[in-house]
Amino acid sequence: MAVHTDYRMSQLDELESESIHIFREVAAEFRKPVLLFSGGKDSIVMLRLAEKAFYPARVPFPVMQVDTGFDFPEVIETRDRWVDRLGVRMIIASVDEAIANGVVVDDGKTSRNRLQIGTLLDAIEREGFTAAFGGGRRDEEKARAKERVYSHRDDFGQWDPKNQRPELWNLYNGKLHEGEHMRVFPLSNWTELDIWHYIGREGIEVPSIYFAHEREVIARDGMLLSASDAVQPKKGESITKEMVRFRTVGDMTLTGCVKSEAATVDEIIDEIAVATVTERGATRGDDRFSEAAMEDRKREGYF
Amino acid sequence: MDLLRFATAGSVDDGKSTLIGRLLLDSKAIFEDQMSAVETTSKSRGYDYTDLALLTDGLRSEREQGITIDVAYRYFATPKRKFIIADTPGHIQYTRNMVTGASTADLGLVLVDARNGLTEQSRRHAVLLSLLRVPHLVLAVNKMDLVDYDEDVFNKIAKEFGSFATKLAIPDLTIIPMSALKGDNVVTRSENMPWYAGTSLIHHLENVHVASDRDMIDSRFPVQYVIRPKSDEFHDYRGYAGQVAGGVLKPGDEVQVLPSGMTSRIKAIDVFDKEVSEAYPPMSVTVRLEDDLDVSRGDMICRPKNSPTPSQNIDAMVCWMTNEPLRPRQKLAIKHTTRTGKVLIKSIQYRLDINTLHRDMETGELGLNEIGRVQFRSAVPLLCDPYDKNRTTGAFILIDEATGNTVGAGMINDAD
Ligand SMILES: Nc1nc2c(ncn2[C@@H]2O[C@H](COP(=O)(O)OP(=O)(O)OP(=O)(O)O)[C@@H](O)[C@H]2O)c(=O)[nH]1
Ligand SMILES: [Mg+2]
Numbered sequence: 001m002a003v004h005t006d007y008r009m010s011q012l013d014e015l016e017s018e019s020i021h022i023f024r025e026v027a028a029e030f031r032k033p034v035l036l037f038s039g040g041k042d043s044i045v046m047l048r049l050a051e052k053a054f055y056p057a058r059v060p061f062p063v064m065q066v067d068t069g070f071d072f073p074e075v076i077e078t079r080d081r082w083v084d085r086l087g088v089r090m091i092i093a094s095v096d097e098a099i100a101n102g103v104v105v106d107d108g109k110t111s112r113n114r115l116q117i118g119t120l121l122d123a124i125e126r127e128g129f130t131a132a133f134g135g136g137r138r139d140e141e142k143a144r145a146k147e148r149v150y151s152h153r154d155d156f157g158q159w160d161p162k163n164q165r166p167e168l169w170n171l172y173n174g175k176l177h178e179g180e181h182m183r184v185f186p187l188s189n190w191t192e193l194d195i196w197h198y199i200g201r202e203g204i205e206v207p208s209i210y211f212a213h214e215r216e217v218i219a220r221d222g223m224l225l226s227a228s229d230a231v232q233p234k235k236g237e238s239i240t241k242e243m244v245r246f247r248t249v250g251d252m253t254l255t256g257c258v259k260s261e262a263a264t265v266d267e268i269i270d271e272i273a274v275a276t277v278t279e280r281g282a283t284r285g286d287d288r289f290s291e292a293a294m295e296d297r298k299r300e301g302y303f
Numbered sequence: 304m305d306l307l308r309f310a311t312a313g314s315v316d317d318g319k320s321t322l323i324g325r326l327l328l329d330s331k332a333i334f335e336d337q338m339s340a341v342e343t344t345s346k347s348r349g350y351d352y353t354d355l356a357l358l359t360d361g362l363r364s365e366r367e368q369g370i371t372i373d374v375a376y377r378y379f380a381t382p383k384r385k386f387i388i389a390d391t392p393g394h395i396q397y398t399r400n401m402v403t404g405a406s407t408a409d410l411g412l413v414l415v416d417a418r419n420g421l422t423e424q425s426r427r428h429a430v431l432l433s434l435l436r437v438p439h440l441v442l443a444v445n446k447m448d449l450v451d452y453d454e455d456v457f458n459k460i461a462k463e464f465g466s467f468a469t470k471l472a473i474p475d476l477t478i479i480p481m482s483a484l485k486g487d488n489v490v491t492r493s494e495n496m497p498w499y500a501g502t503s504l505i506h507h508l509e510n511v512h513v514a515s516d517r518d519m520i521d522s523r524f525p526v527q528y529v530i531r532p533k534s535d536e537f538h539d540y541r542g543y544a545g546q547v548a549g550g551v552l553k554p555g556d557e558v559q560v561l562p563s564g565m566t567s568r569i570k571a572i573d574v575f576d577k578e579v580s581e582a583y584p585p586m587s588v589t590v591r592l593e594d595d596l597d598v599s600r601g602d603m604i605c606r607p608k609n610s611p612t613p614s615q616n617i618d619a620m621v622c623w624m625t626n627e628p629l630r631p632r633q634k635l636a637i638k639h640t641t642r643t644g645k646v647l648i649k650s651i652q653y654r655l656d657i658n659t660l661h662r663d664m665e666t667g668e669l670g671l672n673e674i675g676r677v678q679f680r681s682a683v684p685l686l687c688d689p690y691d692k693n694r695t696t697g698a699f700i701l702i703d704e705a706t707g708n709t710v711g712a713g714m715i716n717d718a719d
Contacts, residue, residue: 007517007519007551007583007584008305009305009585009586010304010305011304011305011306011385013586014306014585015306016587017546017585017586017587018585018587020546020587021527021546021585021587024527024528024544024545024587025527025528025641027528028527028528028600028641051575052574052575053544053587054528054530054544055530055573055575055576055589056530056532056534056536056537056540056576057530057531057532057533057534057537057540058532058534138376138377138378139377139378141361142358142359142361142362142375143361143362145359145361145375145376145377146361146362146373146374146375146376148403152707161362161364161372161373162362162364162372162373164373164400165707165708165709166399166400166402166403166624166700166709166712167403167709168402168403168406168407168698168700168709168712169406169407169694169695169698169700170407170546170695171638171639171698171699171700173638173700173702173707173708173709175636175702175704175707176707177707180707188376189376189378189387191378193380275334276334276335277334277335277336278334278336278337292362292363295361295362295363
């Protein structure tokens with residue numbers, strides 16, 4: 001019998017297949033999964049892969065957003081359209097509500113980003129979720145580069161990076177004790193460039209703020225922040241108009257944009273291919289606090 | 304563009320993380336903010352040079368101790384290929400993490416320090432790579448800068464490894480002299496070693512032929528999930544979702560479902576909302592059959608005249624990954640393809656001596672990080688193949704039900 005050496009998959013197809021496998025595995029083995037959905041490009045790609053994994057059936061789990069109260073309106077709009085189209089249930093865990101209910105404490109110093117942790121863990125516990133899909137990619141950050149696809153969380157929602165379970169082949173171990181949960185990262189092996197190639201190939205709708213547009217911005221700490229009610233110029237700062245786009249979306253007070261003329265997916269791909277700074281390095285205030293900022297937040301239960 | 308997954312291996316401090324740092328840096332996959340962070344850290348620690356290992360050693364404890372503890376996954380692409388790198392730890396205590404990184408690799412990259420030559424740990428990792436059937440192996444004789452780029456040093460290590468490798472199943476071996484720190488033979492060929500006639504590492508990684516490493520003959524489709532929309536539009540739809548583990552499936556093919564043994568034909572193969580004319584590894588697809596059979600997760604679809612025998616008595620090589628030794632009569636959970644169940648360990652036939660490859664028949668148990676041949680009985684029949692025929696249907700993990708931890712990795716030799 002002839003061996004077919006021409007049966008090859010493109011790397012994008014191979015990544016897609018791996019992610020779909022992960023979705024189906026979780027749906028089959030966990031009692032109550034949920035997909036953490038921010039409305040950003042990664043969580044949209046994640047939702048698209050979930051759609052493909054279960055088609056023509058509906059996505060068999062709800063999506064949950066942790067609302068910081070400072071989310072971009074364009075992102076919320078896209079999020080709602082996705083949720084409507086797929087007919088999935090959406091849960092909103094609000095940081096404001098968590099503060100009002102005393103779940104987390106707003107001391108005026110802690111960022112919204114950090115308050116998301118307590119809000120998220122509380123919502124997972126309240127709803128009894130046993131697995132939560134996250135859109136984290138290993139190429140984003142050096143602590144994420146170390147994380148398993150199935151990332152175990154103890155009773156307190158904490159990650160123990162020095163004691164991760166071995167993870168061999170595509171045999172994922174979903175064993176949990178009461179009160180524990182699993183974070184699952186179907187996009188682990190995707191890079192920023194893969195995400196954009198996929199968005200282009202699939203014609204996926206992402207929020208308009210990813211594309212170049214004119215915006216009022218304030219230069220602060222080497223980043224361009226969008227001027228809004230929540231972000232006003234401090235002394236010595238001023239508002240200017242620039243052509244910009246966002247490389248990541250998160251909390252408006254911490255997520256910066258970059259100067260860009262890239263108005264289409266192809267132009268974004270060209271731009272990223274020659275970029276000299278990582279997406280988080282360019283635009284995320286939350287990663288700048290210390291060398292291990294991401295690891296520390298992840299240990300506590302961050303996305 | 305296709306994908307190559309490779310994993311580093313070798314003793315502590317032989318330069319694995321430095322090499323990956325160098326590879327990423329010289330192929331322009333490192334961003335300015337990443338590089339300046341690493342330069343700052345190196346300076347603040349009083350190092351004489353920029354420690355490239357900091358590019359992959361991302362955990363706080365790793366940076367403090369200057370060693371790798373867990374696998375780091377890194378990505379880069381050249382115009383020819385995309386690469387997924389698993390940079391694994393050399394320390395024996397973290398062998399489980401090395402195995403994690405190596406299990407999915409198409410190529411293993413074993414480093415040795417030219418000053419020290421082969422160590423027990425380089426042998427252990429070479430043995431593990433061969434047991435995991437990683438089809439391609441590169442031995443990087445590193446730190447050549449510290450031995451004056453001496454050809455004799457290189458030849459001696461190459462010869463010693465060559466004779467060790469003949470006792471292992473290593474189908475493809477390439478040996479390259481290198482300096483990860485200085486960049487010799489990593490991306491460009493070194494001028495310091497004119498006596499070396501081979502290619503640089505990156506050239507090898509770009510060109511090594513991996514397409515034929517998968518089994519495209521024996522059809523194996525472990526059913527992962529049953530899709531039943533129960534909607535008006537797709538009222539009668541019933542699809543078996545999964546990832547093809549072997550062979551090529553086509554609509555019209557006669558198939559058999561295990562363990563029931565019932566036969567049918569493939570009506571259609573769906574990838575999302577399209578039907579495809581064939582499916583092969585590692586595609587995730589949904590298979591529909593002509594007949595309404597009782598098929599559920601854990602079953603396997605294959606061809607009637609080419610199917611594995613459902614087996615409960617399994618003989619396998621096991622890599623043990625927890626402190627408490629593996630002993631006869633022990634009960635564990637197993638995960639094999641999409642099946643889970645319980646197993647009872649019957650015997651530990653031998654433990655493999657990593658240095659000599661001698662089989663120690665006396666031990667009767669397997670300690671942490673030891674590898675041995677084990678017989679066990681599975682409560683559910685496993686639909687398996689020998690691991691050397693199929694890396695998916697021949698592999699399993701063992702789970703300790705009390706702790707929930709993955710404690711063993713197994714590769715099936717034989718089953719009945
Ligand atoms: N002179 C010289 N030093 C090197 C070379 N490669 C690595 N080193 C040094 O060797 C030390 C250990 O390097 P690492 O890359 O951390 O070693 P490793 O193999 O990743 O170690 P573990 O991951 O802990 O097993 C560091 O101080 C490196 O700078 C080389 O080619 N030449
Ligand atoms: Mg290392």
